[in-house]
Amino acid sequence: MTNDHTNSDISSRSGTSTLTSIINISSRVNGVAAADSNGGDGCSDLTPTETVKENGGPCTATGEEPYRLNPLGLNLVSDAVRGRGVFSSRSIPAGTLLEESPVLVLSKAEWDDGRMNETVLGSYGFCWREGGMAIGLGIASMFNHSSSPSVNFIRNYDRGTITFRTTRRVDAGQELCICYSADESKLWFTPAGREAEWKRRVEEEDREDEDRMINGLWALEPDELVDAKELDEAEKRRAERAKRMALRGPNGDVSISLGSKEARRAKWAEKERLRQEESSTGSSTSARGSSPSGSAASSSTRKSTPMIAPHAVRPSTLVAATPILPKYPSLPPRVISDLPPPLHSTPSKRYENPTPAVLCEDINWREDGEGSEQPTEWGLVRRIKGPADQEEGDDDTLLDLWVVEIDDTKLMRHMLDFSKELCGSDSKMRHLKRVARRPNVNGIDRQMIVLSRVEVLDRSELIDMMLEFHPALSIFSPFIYSVPKSAARSQEELRQKSPIWPVVYTPALSKPNDSSTWPDARKSWVDAGIRRVLDLALEAQQAGQVPVACFVSSPPESLWPSNDGFIPPTPGLRACSHDTRNTELHPLRHAALNTIASIADLRTRPPFSEMQPTRNGADYLLTSLSLFLTHEPCVMCSMALLHSRVREVFYVFPAKRGGGFEVTEDGGGFGVHARKDLNHRFEVWRWEGHVDERVRELLDIDDDLEV
Ligand SMILES: [Zn+2]
Structure with a gap:
């Protein structure tokens, strides 16, 4: 019984860290409601040293009096894993002010210039205002971390102190912990050399956190993590708003009209006010006469900063303080792990592609243009003009x-x-x-x-x-x-x-509108690319996918255009893909996006990662590559192609509505590839050659399906 209890006790305060790790307190923890899972005082007969010993950690030397921290009977106890920590030697009620610890404040410049993060003090800083850091004196730097802390703290910037107060009853022998980071219930670091032990402790805490969530006890809500000043202001705003609402409200019921966040905050502020009233009344009666401002304090109870110097308050006066524990259940933070693959070539930690992209087979084409299956169909591509071309x-x-x-x-x-x-x-x-x-x-x-x-x-x-x-x-x-x-x-x-009015000179390359003037080699290569995506789409169709396919490749060197502005593509780079939204159950797995992702992946690995770009930007995603698609892409994919700096796109089937490329005579459509208001342009060609009627049918898709 004692053993079980002690273990759960340890796990509840475990969690997380020795103070030798970095403390990153990014926001204030102002109130935590947590179940007193002990329910009783089964621990009261344990001294802190015994508690720790049961878990195998060496403690203070046998027989040595633990170091007493302050009049509340807090002890400083050493633990092999967690380092020193603050333990209580007696039962302490919720809401007890433990200490208002003074701090030494260093400005951001002082902290950075002094390279404090590289010293032992780097692990002890509390984030302060204007990017500064504060070193807590007194017990401030002795608390260990817990994601369900028994102590909360408030930074008093003007006074240069931090106030520590219990959030729930703490029994004799228990450790008092703060949460180092209010918005991260889990620390992200692991103490060096103690990974296994650490893992066990974190797992224990995870289990306990889950229990708390299941039981609806997860009551810490960021909205309520406001400091006293903010509370005052929130209250003022609430009053003003209430006035305004009362003028407008049909039945004068103001609180109903308030936003739920506002209402919760106001409710919390009200409770906090009551609590302050109660505690200040308590202290002024028991310490009557000792405080000249006693009566003033009770008359100004709306102030949310009634901080009393810890040593002036006898613990007995604090028993009257009732725990004010807001119980507004909130959902635990959600971790999004299923993001689409990155579009850029920097590897993402969030997305680990289980199957790395493979370099797909090259297409068969002939320099001399002979031997294609449909030689008579060559030359049948038409340029799609965008608004800028028109x-x-x-x-x-x-x-x-x-x-x-x-x-x-x-x-x-x-x-x-x-x-x-x-x-x-x-x-x-x-x-x-x-x-x-x-x-x-x-x-x-x-x-x-x-x-x-x-x-x-x-x-x-x-x-x-x-x-x-x-x-x-x-x-x-x-x-x-x-x-x-x-x-x-x-x-x-x-x-x-110029005789009419001087104009700028922007020589335009003459652009052919179809492939009639192309060399045969280029016709053969484009023909082969189109055949490749049609075949791929048919395979996809048989596999129950949306039958849209994509192939991208660096054009053969003999087909590179001769103009000066042409950036040579990464040689040999190519990838193909088809739509996978059905199997991956992900609405963004369009063929073009999948293909861009494959190229991004290939560029991060040899041999492509080893190649030196011939020019700045030559190794960027689809720079100078040619891309083939069975269907005109949606606007999203068209923009992705634009951002990827593709050079040219060929497709077979125009979108029935909402495609990214084609424009109509009356100015409808997007023409994403050739717009003056976008910062990259690329050529787009529609295949008008022969496509087998049966293939056409098999690759037909719903009118409003975005591809
Ligand atoms: Zn798309």
């Missing part, structure tokens, strides 16, 4: 602008600043130089400055804005002027447009 047709058109003419150079600066502020962010004016010079008849240059598009502002609005910007600008009178609508894409265009 704007290219507007070359000859003009755009109406507000401009001003200026000859006073003193006002030039103001006008240029105004112009910059007004149209600097207008993407439709980005191709225009800001100033145009025109020789005047009498030899003096006229200067014109662009202000705004006519369709954006009317004349009176513009004049108001000029006045507001600078009064001197009132002398100018804006007028309408027609300028080229787009930049010059060739020297010829530049010669035509």
Whole structure:
């Protein structure tokens, strides 16, 4: 009986750490309701030394009086695993103030510059305000950790102290523990060299925590972990809110209208107030006359900081303090372990891919283009234009602008600043130089400055804005002027447009709209890629998957484009995948995402991890790779491909609705691959060659299925 009891006793305070480990207290622990699982006082006949001995730990030397810490009869006891800890020599009621320990505060700079984390003090710091750290004096640094602590603490920043108070009754011989971290019920470190013993203790505590949760005793709630100041403010806010609500409320029932969080907090504050009232009344009656501010204290009981110097309070006066233990059950923190695989090539600790990606077989193609199964179908891919490509047709058109003419150079600066502020962010004016010079008849240059598009502002609005910007600008009178609508894409265009208004020169590569001008080798390679994904999708379909497949590969070197901007791809890198949402029961396992994840994985392992990138960014996910898909991808996958810096995408079946690539004449659709407002563009081609009718049927998917 005694043995059993003692063991459960130890496990309840076990948990966790010697003080030689890092204390990371990130928030205040202000109240813990926990069952007194002992139920009785079976332990009262045990001295602390006996308690520890039963668990095999060496203690203070036999016969030696344990070191008495303070008038409450707390002992400092040594334990092989946990180091020194604070034990009670007698029964202590809940809510007892154990000590208000003074602290030495070091600023963040002092702590960091002194490299305190590398010293023994590094393990003893309490997080303080403004990133500082505090070293607790008195018993503050002697408490061990427990995730169900018997002692809570409040940092009193203004007083430079930490107050320690019991959260539940502590029996004689029990250890008093604090929680080092209010938001981490488990410590993340293990004391060096004691892993096995540690594991056992943590497991014991885990079991106990589970019991607590099952029994609804897990009452520590972050919402209630507010310090006194916050409580005061919460109470003030509550009162204000209540006033407001009372004005509005139909039946004056204010508390119902409060948010549940607010209501809980207010309820807790009320309880706390009652508790303070009770305890201060108790101490003022028993210590009457000894405190000159005794009556003042009871009249100001709404203050939540009635900290009494520990040594001035006799333990007997504390018996009256009733435990205020908020019992609002809250769910334990949930650990999310089933995240999708990382999209980047840094290995993630959260996701360990059970089956590493494999380099899939290369496709069969011929440099000379001969021998393909459907030679007559080559050349049948069509470029899918995005919004940015479509704007290219507007070359000859003009755009109406507000401009001003200026000859006073003193006002030039103001006008240029105004112009910059007004149209600097207008993407439709980005191709225009800001100033145009025109020789005047009498030899003096006229200067014109662009202000705004006519369709954006009317004349009176513009004049108001000029006045507001600078009064001197009132002398100018804006007028309408027609300028080229787009930049010059060739020297010829530049010669035509600049006399109208100077424009920027952005030479565009001529882009073919289909594969008719491609070399045969490229046709053969693309044909083979399309055949590969169709075959893969058929296999997926037979296996009960969504029949969408993807293949990505670095194009053969002979097919690399010759332009200067081309970043050579990682040679030999390729992967394929199909949709796996059905088997993995995960809605994001689309074929394209799976394939990107495979590439990310392959890049982390030899031989690809050993290759030196030829240029910065050459080893980034899909840089310069070509990707084949059976179906036009959804917007999510299209964006993933964009973020992965894919070079070109080929697909067979357009999405029936909501695809990421295709746009309609009337401006519908997304055209994710060619948009001015996104920072990467890639080519997209739709396969228009032959696809067997039966294959087409087998690979048909629901209209609204996102792939
Ligand atoms: Zn998708």
